Amino acid sequence: MSMFTISGGFTGLAASSRVRLARNLKGYPFRLTEAQHKEIADKVFAALQNNPTIGPEFEKKQIIPRSTEASQLVEEHLISPELAQNGGWLIVSKDSGVSIMVGEEDHLRLQVIGTGLCPKECLETANRIAALIESELPFAYDERLGYLTACPTNIGTGLRASIMLHLPMLTATGEIGRMTGYAGSRGCAVRGAYGEGSKAVGGFYQISNQVTLGASAAELTEKLVETATTIIDAEKKAREQVRSQNEAGLRDRIYRAAGTLRSAYLIDTSEAVQCISDVLVGLQMDLLSGVEPQKLYELEQRIRPAMLTGAPQERDCKRAELLRAAAKDLILE
Amino acid sequence: MKCEKCGKNEATMYYKETINGVTREMHLCEDCAQKENIGGAFENAFQSMNHFWSDPFHSFLGGGFGSLWNDMLGAPTATLLGTERKCPTCGMTESELRQTGRVGCPDCYNTFSDILNPYVEKIHGATRHIGTAPAAPEQPKADPIETLRAQLKTAVENEEYEQAARLRDEIRRMEGEQK
Ligand SMILES: [Zn+2]
Ligand SMILES: [Zn+2]
Numbered sequence: 001m002s003m004f005t006i007s008g009g010f011t012g013l014a015a016s017s018r019v020r021l022a023r024n025l026k027g028y029p030f031r032l033t034e035a036q037h038k039e040i041a042d043k044v045f046a047a048l049q050n051n052p053t054i055g056p057e058f059e060k061k062q063i064i065p066r067s068t069e070a071s072q073l074v075e076e077h078l079i080s081p082e083l084a085q086n087g088g089w090l091i092v093s094k095d096s097g098v099s100i101m102v103g104e105e106d107h108l109r110l111q112v113i114g115t116g117l118c119p120k121e122c123l124e125t126a127n128r129i130a131a132l133i134e135s136e137l138p139f140a141y142d143e144r145l146g147y148l149t150a151c152p153t154n155i156g157t158g159l160r161a162s163i164m165l166h167l168p169m170l171t172a173t174g175e176i177g178r179m180t181g182y183a184g185s186r187g188c189a190v191r192g193a194y195g196e197g198s199k200a201v202g203g204f205y206q207i208s209n210q211v212t213l214g215a216s217a218a219e220l221t222e223k224l225v226e227t228a229t230t231i232i233d234a235e236k237k238a239r240e241q242v243r244s245q246n247e248a249g250l251r252d253r254i255y256r257a258a259g260t261l262r263s264a265y266l267i268d269t270s271e272a273v274q275c276i277s278d279v280l281v282g283l284q285m286d287l288l289s290g291v292e293p294q295k296l297y298e299l300e301q302r303i304r305p306a307m308l309t310g311a312p313q314e315r316d317c318k319r320a321e322l323l324r325a326a327a328k329d330l331i332l333e
Numbered sequence: 334m335k336c337e338k339c340g341k342n343e344a345t346m347y348y349k350e351t352i353n354g355v356t357r358e359m360h361l362c363e364d365c366a367q368k369e370n371i372g373g374a375f376e377n378a379f380q381s382m383n384h385f386w387s388d389p390f391h392s393f394l395g396g397g398f399g400s401l402w403n404d405m406l407g408a409p410t411a412t413l414l415g416t417e418r419k420c421p422t423c424g425m426t427e428s429e430l431r432q433t434g435r436v437g438c439p440d441c442y443n444t445f446s447d448i449l450n451p452y453v454e455k456i457h458g459a460t461r462h463i464g465t466a467p468a469a470p471e472q473p474k475a476d477p478i479e480t481l482r483a484q485l486k487t488a489v490e491n492e493e494y495e496q497a498a499r500l501r502d503e504i505r506r507m508e509g510e511q512k
Pocket of ligand 1: 339340364
């Protein structure tokens with residue numbers, strides 16, 4: 001395990017967690033020139049290098065606009081599409097757990113990603129890195145409004161904490177609408193994670209805090225975790241309900257998905273995500289075994305179009321190959 | 334009713350949400366709702382990567398204050414050339430701010446506080462930051478015994494003898510610890 005690898009496991013149907021802090025350096029306008037981006041990236045990198053334990057973990061990369069590397073970094077969720085489009089800098093830990101974008105809408109977008117349900121741990125790490133930078137480079141801060149950002153929607157804590165939830169049964173039963181309403185009443189937004197067409201493919205959703213001002217980052221994160229936990233419990237209940245109503249139908253669907261992953265020769269992203277989703281349900285409900293759910297979930301990233309090279313059919317072929325390898329040990333219970 | 338975003342099409346989507354007791358309502362046409370990704374996570378199509386990075390409402394609120402905010406805040410006061418307000422630090426004008434929904438520099442929050450404060454309150458349902466602040470330089474700590482002596486003096490003056498006795502004991506105890 002490396003320094004910033006945060007792992008909460010695929011517990012409670014939460015696949016991954018992410019925390020982002022928006023920060024701007026004092027004494028600069030929000031919109032910077034290319035030279036200023038470099039200057040800031042250099043200063044931030046130097047500030048990290050001053051810490052003998054943390055410094056060596058980080059490397060600095062220039063993002064060349066619209067390059068292949070940039071689009072891969074987007075699919076690895078390390079940089080935003082905007083940064084890939086406009087260029088800038090990325091300061092990233094060797095294990096990719098911590099990344100700092102320079103040149104986004106705000107000078108710094110500090111992000112920590114972990115697996116499973118771990119936004120609190122991610123926040124702790126983010127706070128630690130932010131404090132380390134801040135001790136050398138003062139941030140734009142106002143007594144009343146907190147950390148100042150280019151867009152007023154991010155002001156105060158600058159925090160966006162989110163959890164990737166896997167909620168296929170709430171989706172199937174339509175109960176997800178009620179859950180979204182509930183999350184909204186708690187100041188959290190729920191959105192489909194992989195949309196192609198008009199539905200959340202595979203039942204993957206991202207839940208995140210909506211406001212950034214008026215509560216501390218820790219409180220906002222706590223509330224997010226509580227809300228996500230309630231939704232997770234509802235999904236578990238829905239799964240058991242489906243099992244008690246139509247276990248044969250449930251098994252059929254899950255085993256067919258397992259079969260597809262094990263033997264498909266060509267598979268597109270959308271079908272792959274759907275099959276991964278069904279197999280995950282099978283693993284979590286003890287109808288399948290032999291494969292780590294987290295492993296399978298991580299495959300989702302590696303099968304996305306920009307991560308595979310070649311013509312569409314070649315990609316479908318490579319994708320199927322990856323999935324066959326990952327699913328070969330699946331056992332029907 | 335016309336769409337509040339584009340002002341052109343008929344609004345067919347109604348969006349309402351309450352966060353921290355503040356209710357936001359928007360009437361949008363289908364196109365704008367789709368574009369701004371409002372009206373339910375599930376009906377709208379988007380790519381995972383955009384999703385991962387886009388903030389809830391960010392594009393909507395950040396994409397210019399639009400008619401909704403202009404209605405709420407009143408039209409820009411002086412858009413006539415030359416008379417318009419400008420941030421002295423970065424040069425951003427009031428109309429640029431209203432158009433883009435982004436401020437130019439930290440000082441803009443001061444320059445345009447009359448526009449931004451109600452806007453911030455509308456978005457967040459709050460007006461004050463809570464939590465992490467830049468580390469303050471170390472303050473020299475007040476001598477706890479001196480503080481207690483001052484409290485003792487006040488207690489005696491106010492004839493609160495029980496309180497005074499308690500404070501005297503506490504001072505003796507602390508003086509004893511120091512030796
Ligand atoms: Zn419209
Ligand atoms: Zn300014």
